[in-house]
Amino acid sequence: MPTDTQIKLDLEEHLLENGLRLIMNRSNSSPIISFQVWYHVGSIDEKAGITGISHLFEHMMFKGSENIGPEEHSRIVHQHGGTDNAFTSKDCTAYFENLPSSQLELAARLEADRMTNLRLTANTLTSEREVVKEERRLRIDNSLFGRLNEELYATAFVEHPYRWPVIGWMSDLETLCLDDCKSFYRTYYSPNNATILVIGDIDCKRTISIIEKNFSSLQPATIFEEAISPEPQQVEERQREIAVDAQFPWYAVAYHIPDAAHEDIQVLELLGNILTVGRSSRLYQKIICKEKAALSIFSSVDKNRDPGIFSITVGNIRPGHTPESIDTIIAEFLDILKVGVVTEQELEKARNKIETGLVFGLQTNFVRGLRIGLCLERTGEPLGFMKDLDRYHRVSAEDVQRVAKRYFTAENRTVVRLLPKG
Amino acid sequence: MIPIDFKKSTLDNGLRIIVVEHHEYPVVAVDLLVRAGSVDDPQGNDGLSSIVAQLLREGTREKDSFEIADAIDFIGGTLSVDGDYDSTSITASALAKNFTFILKMVSEVARSPAFQPRDTEFQRDKSIATILREKDNKISIGNRNFNQMLYGMHPYGHPPIGTVSGLKSIKRGTILAFHKDHFLPNKSILTVVGDINTANVLATIEEVFGEWRREDREEILLPPIDTIDGHRIRIVDKPDLTQTDIHIGHIGIKRTDPDYFPIVLLNYVLGRGPTSRLYTKLRAERGLTYGVTSTFDTRNLRGPFFIRTFSKNKSAIEALQLVLDELEKIPLKGITQAELDSAKSFYVGHFPLSIETPPQIASKIIEQEFYGLPEDSITNYLEHINAVSLEEVNRAAKRVIDPRNLVVVLVSKAEDILDEAKVLGGVELREP
Numbered sequence: 042m043p044t045d046t047q048i049k050l051d052l053e054e055h056l057l058e059n060g061l062r063l064i065m066n067r068s069n070s071s072p073i074i075s076f077q078v079w080y081h082v083g084s085i086d087e088k089a090g091i092t093g094i095s096h097l098f099e100h101m102m103f104k105g106s107e108n109i110g111p112e113e114h115s116r117i118v119h120q121h122g123g124t125d126n127a128f129t130s131k132d133c134t135a136y137f138e139n140l141p142s143s144q145l146e147l148a149a150r151l152e153a154d155r156m157t158n159l160r161l162t163a164n165t166l167t168s169e170r171e172v173v174k175e176e177r178r179l180r181i182d183n184s185l186f187g188r189l190n191e192e193l194y195a196t197a198f199v200e201h202p203y204r205w206p207v208i209g210w211m212s213d214l215e216t217l218c219l220d221d222c223k224s225f226y227r228t229y230y231s232p233n234n235a236t237i238l239v240i241g242d243i244d245c246k247r248t249i250s251i252i253e254k255n256f257s258s259l260q261p262a263t264i265f266e267e268a269i270s271p272e273p274q275q276v277e278e279r280q281r282e283i284a285v286d287a288q289f290p291w292y293a294v295a296y297h298i299p300d301a302a303h304e305d306i307q308v309l310e311l312l313g314n315i316l317t318v319g320r321s322s323r324l325y326q327k328i329i330c331k332e333k334a335a336l337s338i339f340s341s342v343d344k345n346r347d348p349g350i351f352s353i354t355v356g357n358i359r360p361g362h363t364p365e366s367i368d369t370i371i372a373e374f375l376d377i378l379k380v381g382v383v384t385e386q387e388l389e390k391a392r393n394k395i396e397t398g399l400v401f402g403l404q405t406n407f408v409r410g411l412r413i414g415l416c417l418e419r420t421g422e423p424l425g426f427m428k429d430l431d432r433y434h435r436v437s438a439e440d441v442q443r444v445a446k447r448y449f450t451a452e453n454r455t456v457v458r459l460l461p462k463g
Numbered sequence: 464m465i466p467i468d469f470k471k472s473t474l475d476n477g478l479r480i481i482v483v484e485h486h487e488y489p490v491v492a493v494d495l496l497v498r499a500g501s502v503d504d505p506q507g508n509d510g511l512s513s514i515v516a517q518l519l520r521e522g523t524r525e526k527d528s529f530e531i532a533d534a535i536d537f538i539g540g541t542l543s544v545d546g547d548y549d550s551t552s553i554t555a556s557a558l559a560k561n562f563t564f565i566l567k568m569v570s571e572v573a574r575s576p577a578f579q580p581r582d583t584e585f586q587r588d589k590s591i592a593t594i595l596r597e598k599d600n601k602i603s604i605g606n607r608n609f610n611q612m613l614y615g616m617h618p619y620g621h622p623p624i625g626t627v628s629g630l631k632s633i634k635r636g637t638i639l640a641f642h643k644d645h646f647l648p649n650k651s652i653l654t655v656v657g658d659i660n661t662a663n664v665l666a667t668i669e670e671v672f673g674e675w676r677r678e679d680r681e682e683i684l685l686p687p688i689d690t691i692d693g694h695r696i697r698i699v700d701k702p703d704l705t706q707t708d709i710h711i712g713h714i715g716i717k718r719t720d721p722d723y724f725p726i727v728l729l730n731y732v733l734g735r736g737p738t739s740r741l742y743t744k745l746r747a748e749r750g751l752t753y754g755v756t757s758t759f760d761t762r763n764l765r766g767p768f769f770i771r772t773f774s775k776n777k778s779a780i781e782a783l784q785l786v787l788d789e790l791e792k793i794p795l796k797g798i799t800q801a802e803l804d805s806a807k808s809f810y811v812g813h814f815p816l817s818i819e820t821p822p823q824i825a826s827k828i829i830e831q832e833f834y835g836l837p838e839d840s841i842t843n844y845l846e847h848i849n850a851v852s853l854e855e856v857n858r859a860a861k862r863v864i865d866p867r868n869l870v871v872v873l874v875s876k877a878e879d880i881l882d883e884a885k886v887l888g889g890v891e892l893r894e895p
Contacts, residue, residue, distance in 0.1 A: 048488065070487050073815050103737075112747045115737035120805050122812015124736070141812050171750030178706040179753055179773060185599055286703035287599045289592075320532035330528070333585065336592055357596050386537075393539030397558055400488055404820040 048400060050427060052413070053245045055252070059261045060233025063252050064423055066240045066409060074241035075406035076148035077137040078156070079414045081236075082229035084131050084207045085269060085346060091221055093209015096129040097173050098225050102136065103127075104165040106158040111165060114151055121147060129207055132346040133418035139407050142242040146251050152237070153255040156230055161222050170214060177208045186356065188283060189291050189459050196281045197295045197350050197455040201272035231262035238414055241406040272297070272348065279455045284462045288357070289336075291459040292364040294371060295352040296448045301344035301419040307432040308444040309351050313340035314391040315383055315441075316374065317353065321390075324374055328355065332370070334362040346419055350455075351448065364458040378445035382438040392433045399426065467818065467841060469828055470661050474669060476677040477649030481828050482664050483656040485821040491657030492556040492822055493569050496829060499645030500549045501623035502763065503683060506616070508633050510625015514586055515641050516546035519553060519572040521582040528582060531572065540565055542572070546623045549763040550833065551645075559658040563667055566655070570671050573646055578638050591627050598895040601708040601874040604699050605771070608893070609710040609872045612695055613767055617686050649677040652832050656821035688714055688765055691868045694888045700877035701895055707779035707875035711786055712769030713865055718761040718834045722859040724847050726759055729856050729864075731806040732798045733757045733789070734770055738805065744785050745772060751782045759863075763834070768863065776879035783871065783887070790866040797857030810848045 055063040084095050105111040118125040123140025138148040181187035191206050198204035208214075237256075239248050275297055299305055316324045317340040328334045336357035343349025355367050402408045416425035472480045504511045520542055521528045535542045540557030542565070553573050555565040597603035607622060614620030621629070653672065655664050691713050716726060734741040734757025741755045755772035770790075774782040818824045831840045840847070873880060877892060884890050 068487070071815055071819055073819060112737060112743070116805075119736055119738050119809045120812075122809055122814070122816070124813070124816070139816055141815060144812075168748070168750030172746055172753055175706065175751070175774060176753040178775060183601060183704055183706050286701070288595050289599070319536035321529060321536045326529065330585075333588065336589070336596060357592065357599075359592055390533075390537045390539075394536060395539070397490075397539030397556075400490055400558065401556065404488055404490070406819070 048403065050403070050409070050424060052423060055249045057232065057253065057257055059257065059259055061252075061256050061259070062236040063249065064236060064238050064413065064417075065243060065245050065248055066238070066413065067243055067245060068240070068406065069242045072142045072242050073140065073406060074142045074145060074239060074243060075137060075139045075410045076145065076152070077135055077238040077240070077410045077414060078152050079236045079238065079418060080134045080229060081234050081418060083129060083133045084205065084209075085202045086229070086267070087202055087205070090213060091217060092205040092213045093173070093207075094217055094221055094225050095134055096208050097170065097214065097217060098222055099127050099129045099134050100169045100173055101161060101165065101222060102155050102159065104160070104169060106154050106160050108154055108158060109151070114155065117147070117151065123148070131203055131207060133414070135414055137407065137410070145239070145243065145248065146255075149251050149255040153259065156232065156235065156256070157259050159226060159230070161219060161226065163219055166219055166222060170217070173208070174211065174214055177211060177214065181206065181208065182211075185285060185287055185291055185459055186354070188285065189293050189354065189457055192281055192283055192457045193293050193295050193352060193455065194350070196279050196457060197275070197297065198272055200270045201347060202269060203272070203345070203347065203349065227262065228265070231264070232256055232259045233261040234264055236414070236417060238410045240410040240413075269347065275453055275455075277452050281457045283457070283459050285459045287459060287461045290358045290364050290461060291354070291356050292358060292367045293352055293354045293457045294368070295350040295455045296453045298343065298349060298351045298448055300346060300348050304432065305444050305447070306342060306344060307429055308436050308440045309342045309448070310395065311388060311391045311433060311436055312378065312441050312444065313342050313351065314394055315387050316340055318391070318394055324353070324371065327370060327374065328367065332362065333359065334367060334370070335359060344419055364460070368456065375445060375449045378441060379449065383441050385438070388436065388438065388441075395433060396430060399430070467824060467828070469824070470665075472665055474648065474673060476673070476675050478672055478675065479652045479832060480665065480668055481652065481654040481825065481832065482659070482661045483654070483821055483824050483828070484659060484661055485656060485824070486658050489559045489658045490556065491559045491562045491565070491655065491659055492554065492825070493562075493565050494654045494825065494829070495553045495569050495573055496652045496654070496833060497551045497573070497646055498549070498650040498833070499551055499641075500547050501621065501625070502548050502618045502685065503641070503645065504618050504625065504629070505637075507629065508637060509621045509629025510590060510623075511629070511633055511637060511641055512551060513546035513623045513625055514583075514590060514630065514633060515638055516544045516551045517586050517590070518578055518582060518638070519544050519576045521586060522577040522579050523571050524575045524577055525571065531568070535568065538564065542568060548619060548623060548766070562655075562659055562664070566667060566671055574675060576642065578635060578642070580635060583635055583638065587630055587633065590624055590630050594624060594627055594630075601701060601704060604701065604895050605708045605710045605872050605874045608697055608699055608874075609712070609769065609870060610767065612697060612870045612872065613691065613712070613714060615689060617688050619688070619764065619766070644680055647678050647680070648672065648675040649679070652829060654825045654829055656825040685764070690714065691870055693867070694869050694871060695891075696871045696884060696888055697873070697891045697893055698877050698881060698884060699872065699874045699893045699895055701874055702876045704874065704876050705776060706773050707776050707873055707880060708771075708773045709779060709783055709786070710769055710771050710872040711783070711790070711869055712767055713869050714765050715759045715768030716761055716863055717763065717765050718830075719836065720761070722855065722863070723761070725851050725856040725859040726863060728803060728806040728810070728848070728851055729793075729798060729860050730757055730759055731809065732802045733793060740789050741770065741772075741786060744789060745782055749785070751778050751785070755786070776875055779873065779875060779880050780883040780887070783873070787866065790864065793864045794861045794866065797860050798853070800853050803851070803853050803856055807848055807851070811845055814844055
């Protein structure tokens with residue numbers, strides 16, 4: 042890596058006696074912080090019948106505690122100039138407050154409170170269940186991409202919890218009950234299942250003392266490591282079609298890949314980048330520019346606790362082209378990667394794109410925290426993304442060929458199409 | 464006073480320059496904002512400014528589309544164009560060591576696009592397909608219908624991308640003329656932010672943009688913006704929808720409205736974030752929606768004021784009625800001192816978070832420069848917010864919120880909501 046782009050990111054860590062982990066990253070350029078609490082629980086920890094509980098529960102965390110009224114958490118944060126929110130993913134759930142650094146203690150107090158004192162009532166569950174159903178209707182049921190993506194995972198996975206969407210099946214959202222929520226809270230919301238990140242304008246010593254003061258009295262819970270059904274190896278190609286009300290067809294193809302810590306992940310990221318990122322990428326040039334076959338294309342590499350998928354999605358396939366013709370083009374381009382070699386110039390371009398994207402993202406406390414938290418949750422290494430930079434530089438053209446041969450096989454492939462009705 | 468360190472300068476050709484130094488990360492961004500947008504689309508050529516913007520990076524006198532994309536991708540940079548209502552922006556970002564490269568690239572695409580017939584056809588075709596695709600997205604359908612009902616023939620009545628018929632009628636000559644008339648140094652603001660040295664940057668800008676010739680053009684006269692009379696309700700029928708998209712609103716204010724700050728605070732109380740009246744009524748108390756926001760889209764001319772939300776078809780009209788009830792209260796009863804204090808306290812505390820990154824700082828300075836706002840708009844931001852009185856807010860509320868004269872667009876499965884909607888007034892039914 043050229044020395045003038047070298048960036049440094051220093052972390053300080055502190056472990057509380059109750060198992061709560063604190064990670065700090067100091068940057069004093071502006072008097073603001075991002076305060077984040079990451080719980081090691083996501084849809085991966087759910088069971089059939091209660092899918093979506095991690096996310097529904099995330100909503101319940103805003104509905105008040107023994108000391109704070111419903112929605113008051115957000116109201117207090119906003120009143121002090123901050124913003125707050127949360128998100129749930131397959132592997133983890135995170136809550137954050139971005140606020141002036143003078144309000145560090147406020148954030149700590151509020152988060153400590155809802156880590157143990159949450160008030161779960163039938164009334165709040167009733168209204169929040171409806172909110173989550175509206176969110177599902179918005180993001181999935183009435184969204185073409187939402188439906189395509191949901192079907193892709195539901196087809197590529199048959200055993201592992203990654204087969205259901207983070208937001209859960211509608212039928213489960215209808216039946217989740219207060220006892221499910223209470224038991225979920227007891228099981229997963231405890232100091233020893235959480236990591237606090239404080240990023241920005243802080244003094245580390247003072248931060249440690251504030252966290253100790255607010256969190257040290259919380260009791261750790263017994264965490265049961267429940268076995269998660271591994272996904273059996275796929276042995277033949279899977280195909281699905283969904284009829285939709287739409288102007289144009291959509292297409293997605295997926296291949297199973299290893300978990301986030303595996304060294305092939307960086308090769309897949311570079312490869313996906315060479316294929317679809319930037320207007321000069323191979324498939325963008327072919328499908329969008331030369332063939333004018335569709336309006337959008339993108340690829341994605343899952344970086345998850347457990348093995349995920351590499352996918353390519355083509356949106357809005359234009360008249361004169363079909364999902365089948367798109368399929369032929371993509372298959373051909375993947376085959377080229379198996380027999381030929383990518384040029385050093387293409388690899389360099391892909392590395393530069395990834396590296397610059399990373400540096401730009403680091404400019405905000407919130408995104409720095411996000412990077413750290415995600416890496417921690419997926420691989421146990423908070424600075425994994427910095428180490429990945431070295432990995433990208435070690436990837437050779439031969440690695441790309443090897444990885445293409447290994448994963449892009451017919452039996453490892455899943456294809457989903459959205460076809461306009463009529 | 465908030466110390467924001469930046470340097471302003473103007474070249475002899477009228478090009479205004481803003482430079483913000485920021486050394487935490489080795490990155491730089493260049494933005495050229497040209498005062499030409501879809502508001503300048505001639506009648507019948509809806510989408511002209513947008514297609515001109517999109518074509519800038521499709522080829523110049525020296526490079527074709529692929530060469531431009533490849534050069535930018537190779538350094539890991541970005542080059543994007545955005546055709547908006549009042550302006551067009553060309554933005555490039557990269558590691559700071561590539562500053563001169565991206566500056567020259569921005570200059571080249573802005574000043575010497577080739578507008579090759581082949582590229583023009585490609586872009587026209589793509590824009591038309593993009594408009595057809597809108598029919599698969601209830602938000603886009605809602606947006607397009609709402610603005611069309613609100614602004615009619617005025618250029619704000621169509622989104623910058625234009626209309627299918629407008630795009631079809633655009634000739635290459637019109638494109639060349641639009642570029643010649645609008646892409647001028649004296650109509651542009653160039654901003655550089657990041658890990659750079661101001662003096663060096665100014666010298667490089669002089670070198671790269673100094674030769675750009677100024678020309679003075681007459682301003683185009685626009686049709687007046689009509690007001691809405693009564694409630695105009697439109698249902699756009701998309702039978703596969705299980706959730707209704709709801710747009711409600713009327714014409715709002717200009718960015719230069721003297722009551723800008725009172726209106727920002729008023730709007731926060733009405734429909735910004737998880738403490739607002741609308742959020743509380745619709746989501747927190749009733750679970751009718753996942754999101755509801757109100758927006759004053761402030762532009763050069765009076766942009767729209769609108770509330771957007773969505774709810775399952777069965778409860779859509781109930782949600783709409785609750786929004787109407789809340790709107791009704793605003794000019795009648797105003798907001799309370801406690802609400803105003805809470806809104807002020809949010810904006811005052813939040814200000815440092817809104818200027819965390821160099822691009823965020825730059826966007827505030829650009830806004831001040833573009834709309835010709837007073838020089839202290841940013842540096843005295845906190846004073847402006849703190850000075851707003853309850854009386855000012857409530858007076859502004861009476862002036863700018865008009866619950867009796869509104870446009871309502873519902874994108875839904877019509878048969879699910881039609882009968883209920885009719886109770887609110889005459890309903891016009893449309894296809895997407």
